[in-house]
Amino acid sequence: MLYLGIDLGTTFSVAAYVNDHGQPTLFPDFHDANEFRTPSVVHLGEEGCLVGTPVEEILEDEPGLPHARFFKLDMEAKLPVFTDSDKREWYPQALSALVLKKILKDVDAFAHEDIGGVLIAVPANFNDAQRRATKLAAQMAGISQVKLIEEPVAAATFYGVHQAGGEQTLFVYDLGGGTFDATVLQSSEDGLYALATEGSNTLGGKHIDERIVRFIVEEFQRQHGFKPDDPASQQVLRRFANEAKHTLAKPGKGRINKTLVIGGRTLEFILTKDRFHQLIDDFVDDTLAVCDKALRASGMDWSFIDTVLLTGGSSLLPLVMDKVARASGKERDQLVCKQPHQAVAYGAAILAQQAFGQASGKALQSICSYDLGIRTLGRDGQPAVKVLIEQNSAVPASATTTFYTSRDDQTRVIIEAVQKRGEGDGAEEKSLGYFAFGPIERPRKKYPLEIEMRYDLEGIVTITARDPESGRQIQQVMDEETEALDKALFEQRGWLQKMDVNV
Ligand SMILES: Nc1ncnc2c1ncn2[C@@H]1O[C@H](COP(=O)(O)OP(=O)(O)OP(=O)(O)O)[C@@H](O)[C@H]1O
Numbered sequence: 001m002l003y004l005g006i007d008l009g010t011t012f013s014v015a016a017y018v019n020d021h022g023q024p025t026l027f028p029d030f031h032d033a034n035e036f037r038t039p040s041v042v043h044l045g046e047e048g049c050l051v052g053t054p055v056e057e058i059l060e061d062e063p064g065l066p067h068a069r070f071f072k073l074d075m076e077a078k079l080p081v082f083t084d085s086d087k088r089e090w091y092p093q094a095l096s097a098l099v100l101k102k103i104l105k106d107v108d109a110f111a112h113e114d115i116g117g118v119l120i121a122v123p124a125n126f127n128d129a130q131r132r133a134t135k136l137a138a139q140m141a142g143i144s145q146v147k148l149i150e151e152p153v154a155a156a157t158f159y160g161v162h163q164a165g166g167e168q169t170l171f172v173y174d175l176g177g178g179t180f181d182a183t184v185l186q187s188s189e190d191g192l193y194a195l196a197t198e199g200s201n202t203l204g205g206k207h208i209d210e211r212i213v214r215f216i217v218e219e220f221q222r223q224h225g226f227k228p229d230d231p232a233s234q235q236v237l238r239r240f241a242n243e244a245k246h247t248l249a250k251p252g253k254g255r256i257n258k259t260l261v262i263g264g265r266t267l268e269f270i271l272t273k274d275r276f277h278q279l280i281d282d283f284v285d286d287t288l289a290v291c292d293k294a295l296r297a298s299g300m301d302w303s304f305i306d307t308v309l310l311t312g313g314s315s316l317l318p319l320v321m322d323k324v325a326r327a328s329g330k331e332r333d334q335l336v337c338k339q340p341h342q343a344v345a346y347g348a349a350i351l352a353q354q355a356f357g358q359a360s361g362k363a364l365q366s367i368c369s370y371d372l373g374i375r376t377l378g379r380d381g382q383p384a385v386k387v388l389i390e391q392n393s394a395v396p397a398s399a400t401t402t403f404y405t406s407r408d409d410q411t412r413v414i415i416e417a418v419q420k421r422g423e424g425d426g427a428e429e430k431s432l433g434y435f436a437f438g439p440i441e442r443p444r445k446k447y448p449l450e451i452e453m454r455y456d457l458e459g460i461v462t463i464t465a466r467d468p469e470s471g472r473q474i475q476q477v478m479d480e481e482t483e484a485l486d487k488a489l490f491e492q493r494g495w496l497q498k499m500d501v502n503v
């Protein structure tokens with residue numbers, strides 16, 4: 001039996017398993033045995049579905065080719081994010097499923113073994129909708145046994161393999177292609193315990209690239225008097241910005257000097273390392289502010305941290321390393337940055353063996369990354385959230401509260417469930433939707449209804465209601481928006497079943 005760990009990334013997806021010698025190992029690409037990552041990019045055209053490197057290669061010659069990428073950042077979208085040449089509209093769940101299908105083909109070509117379970121890593125800061133969407137993507141790809149794990153937990157697990165043991169406090173700084181997670185963990189002989197986590201879906205390599213694109217566009221506008229904003233130009237700019245970033249991240253490279261052709265016009269482009277660092281200085285500071293929040297929530301500061309673990313491709317940027325070293329009071333070479341592109345998939349593979357197979361390992365304690373509660377009207381008549389489970393509580397966790405009907409003839413109670421974190425200006429609030437419970441058989445004013453909210457081990461929320469007088473569970477009625485989404489996704493599941501991913 002094969003147990004897979006998959007890092008379903010914003011920009012790259014990677015799959016790993018633990019080989020017979022106990023080593024986590026990546027699966028190579030079907031066509032290229034030296035390539036172990038699949039760019040998370042999809043093209044759907046007349047000739048079928050293409051995923052990964054072939055799409056990138058076509059885009060080099062045909063930058064206008066319709067394609068979908070970065071859909072992981074829209075994972076909670078209740079609307080489609082891409083229209084194919086047949087005018088079919090695709091949701092992020094289905095696009096992610098296509099990436100997974102491509103990966104499963106690679107696995108199948110390499111291993112010829114049945115898959116006993118798949119552990120998919122998700123950012124710690126993924127909310128309920130994003131986690132559900134990821135699981136659904138796996139199911140749409142035909143994976144029947146799937147569980148989720150947090151990316152920093154997977155990375156720390158991989159790191160633990162190389163560690164002699166002992167008690168220590170870890171900080172995982174995970175700056176990927178589109179997301180950032182900052183997590184404080186305690187590691188001991190027997191277990192790995194998450195203490196606090198904070199994160200952002202607007203801090204990642206994509207957002208760094210966008211800053212470089214903006215810089216080039218301003219220069220272009222100065223020289224040519226207009227902004228190149230057609231899709232083909234955007235694609236050329238995006239690719240170029242990404243290449244420039246990679247070049248400037250290398251030691252010794254102090255500047256880039258290149259002639260660009262965009263929309264039929266040329267641009268003499270110069271970007272020095274210093275200017276690049278100016279462009280992203282506040283971006284890196286923003287990641288450090290997120291780190292401070294995580295530290296504060298765990299009741300610590302940097303001086304408590306024994307080991308800082310850097311993961312995610314963007315953590316390779318020299319400015320990131322310098323600033324993290326300075327903030328954490330460590331030397332740059334004390335930061336642990338081992339295989340930052342693979343660490344999450346490797347850790348997920350190790351944990352997949354434990355989750356689905358016979359392997360034993362350290363105990364794991366995950367936490368929830370959002371407060372969970374119900375939106376109510378406060379005393380002042382303003383909407384407020386009554387928090388039932390606080391962010392950074394150990395999961396699984398559950399809590400109950402009692403609601404009372406307000407009218408004699410009221411047979412249903414409707415609540416809005418909310419995930420939130422932070423206060424004031426930086427507060428984030430995400431509605432999980434409206435949940436209607438009923439019918440109440442013998443309604444009367446002030447009839448009580450007990451609502452239970454629960455985080456499971458994977459950070460997924462369930463909400464149930466009980467009539468405390470009869471002990472009966474009261475059914476949940478689905479809201480219209482969720483019903484419409486379910487219908488659309490059911491249809492997409494049908495498309496996917498009939499569709500082959502060309503590899
Ligand atoms: N040496 C490097 N220097 C700077 N940036 C890099 C380097 N290598 C990779 N990156 C950037 O890292 C990002 C990809 O990292 P990674 O594969 O860890 O992300 P991901 O898993 O796709 O995204 P996420 O974890 O956010 O979902 C890209 O934006 C890429 O440009």
Ligand SMILES: [Mg+2]
Nearest residue numbers: 007009176344
């Ligand atoms: Mg990643």
